[in-house]
Amino acid sequence: MKKIIVQKFGGTSVADTDKIKNVAKIVIREKQNGNDVVVVVSAMGHTTDHLVKMAKALSPNPSAREMDMLLSTGEGVSIALLAMAIQAEGYDAVSFNAMQVGIMTENIHTKARILDIKTDKLRKNLDAGKIIVVAGFQGVTEDGEITTLGRGGSDTSAVALAAALNAERCDIYTDVEGVYTTDPRVVPKASRLDEVSYDEMLELAHAGANVLHPRSVETAKQFAVPLRVRSSFKLDNLGTLILGVDKMEIFKPVAGVAADLQQARIVVCDVPDRPGIAAGLFGKLAKENISVDMIIQSYARKISNTNDIAFTVTLADLPKTLTVLESLKAETGASDIKVDDNIAKVSIVGAGMIDRPGIASTMFETLAELNINIKMISTSEIKISCLVDKSDAHKAVEALHKVFGLECDEIADVKGDLPDV
């Protein structure tokens, strides 16, 4: 039986008919390698923005069900066009939307999760020698309702299809050349990683490296689907392979350094040292769908018998968080709520740090030498994060990237502006 390769192309890769022709060539090259190919595509370039704009002109708050009906047409266009472009090169191709394939999801609009993918139609068409083009980002419920998968949805569609078809690999083609040791716009000597583990990738993604949405990486990890991230425009570069840590040889303790500038720190001051206070506070935040990242509770002060509780949320969630805290002020008895939105979370990530002591102290020493004050620390098995002043973030990343031996010899050729500080 032939190997199956699933390929995924995002909106920028199919933004116009010339780019669609380029994608057709990449697809055909994989077919010529002797593999069966299933291609997942997103909507063309700015299609989604255009559709959302029309919806907003008609309704201040359009229903989620109809938004899904509307947005799912975007991939309907790109799959048909890509199938035509492949056919024009003399190869047999057929396009299917999620309803036709049977990409079954929960009945939750705008952020459904995939429950099951039917493979009969896909296998039948692959066996007939066809290249299959599938609409990403969308699904269908048992009742025939059209759903969409939310952010990173097309990546997730591709990985789930690869899992369902027991594919050899899922190749995510995008406008970056792979996963880097750190943001090449901040550190020009950032190196592209040839391999990275699912867990490292997840920590890097959560820490602000936006190559792949965490959901697609989690799905790939769950089904052990090897995932390759590579550029649709620089084909001589194989990009980065994301796979299980058991399949990797790890030479370096730290795989990457990331800075997350979209964080705010909140300190709830002088909370009585009573059981249930923290549970009440974070329970209420969770109910409002606010993700809390780092949490520190200070030791109770002997005299006042009170605590300070400090935690971080994303800047986007800050207003909602403050509303919740205000409503809880009487209940918690807090004397004050302090907000610091001038911070950044700097993280080092590496599966190799598990068995090697001293990584944390190297990080702290490096920051100390630069006179960078650490405001909070949190750790996981493969990540250490420090909260620092926003103005220190780039300097910290640069130094950590160097001290953990991640610099490459060549300077990365990466376009784009530096992230705002």
Added chain:
Amino acid sequence: MKKIIVQKFGGTSVADTDKIKNVAKIVIREKQNGNDVVVVVSAMGHTTDHLVKMAKALSPNPSAREMDMLLSTGEGVSIALLAMAIQAEGYDAVSFNAMQVGIMTENIHTKARILDIKTDKLRKNLDAGKIIVVAGFQGVTEDGEITTLGRGGSDTSAVALAAALNAERCDIYTDVEGVYTTDPRVVPKASRLDEVSYDEMLELAHAGANVLHPRSVETAKQFAVPLRVRSSFKLDNLGTLILGVDKMEIFKPVAGVAADLQQARIVVCDVPDRPGIAAGLFGKLAKENISVDMIIQSYARKISNTNDIAFTVTLADLPKTLTVLESLKAETGASDIKVDDNIAKVSIVGAGMIDRPGIASTMFETLAELNINIKMISTSEIKISCLVDKSDAHKAVEALHKVFGLECDEIADVKGDLPDV
């Protein structure tokens, strides 16, 4: 049980978000009348042209299957937007594409015919008080392949839905105010018909009145669905009701006059008077999908024992027709093939002419008085057509319109240029 009204809005009626808001108001007004409403919409304005242009940029001859996949996205956009616009006015609405409803068609791409429409989902949602918005122009095969219905497809979708739901009426909203006794751009005193029979409408449509595609009128006739053609922009005008002749009181013998300027006459000269010659000729033309309209075979000449066979085809089919005739020249033994593309077919149509003699002679006399030469004549139960010189067409229409008492008192307010002569 409530009465069901099916409404259909074409591409110009939903060309932008403001026009979609206008459509939402018309839909809601019908709901406020106490009726259940099912709305069928076409793709927005120039969407289809834009999609076709992209397809042509990718492939000189895109596959029909992928064209259907591509074009069906157009109505996907308009149904979702219209549902949102209705919801924004506080009414419950839900949109369905053809696959979701179950508008079952033959497995023929770009011009499929509807075989069956499932009504369970529609009835369930109507019973729940919802306004239903359905994608016109598209269907689905038993195997889940997406099809489109070809020209006039959305009108046909609407009529077929009305038939399946046993609807009270099907209202076709368009950019004209109804069906006229003749083209108001040619005869300013043309009057709008309050009623016209299916058969008259079919003859008028075939004779060049492009208000409705004949297919939708045929379907309406087959299932006895009353059809109303009216303007989406002038709501105080009820338009024209198209219904069975048995339900009409007919006062005038002639309902309308039409001119078809898109015809060419062909004469195949000196064909031997042998059985099977005409059958061979028209059989070959039919095989090439060329519709032949008027046919005249002259009496066999005694001396040469040959015939002339004259017939008309549309200008669009003329090149294909000549190719077929050229290939048959040896077989038929024709001495010459003459083409006249400087002609027009002028027709009078009326269910009332069945029982009234003298209509034909009035027509011929009227033309004779104007010195208009009649080149061919064909008749059906409710139509008489004369082939005349193209330059005589408008003059003929004007005179016939007057002599059969079709003039109205007011001059119709119609925009648009005169058709080319």
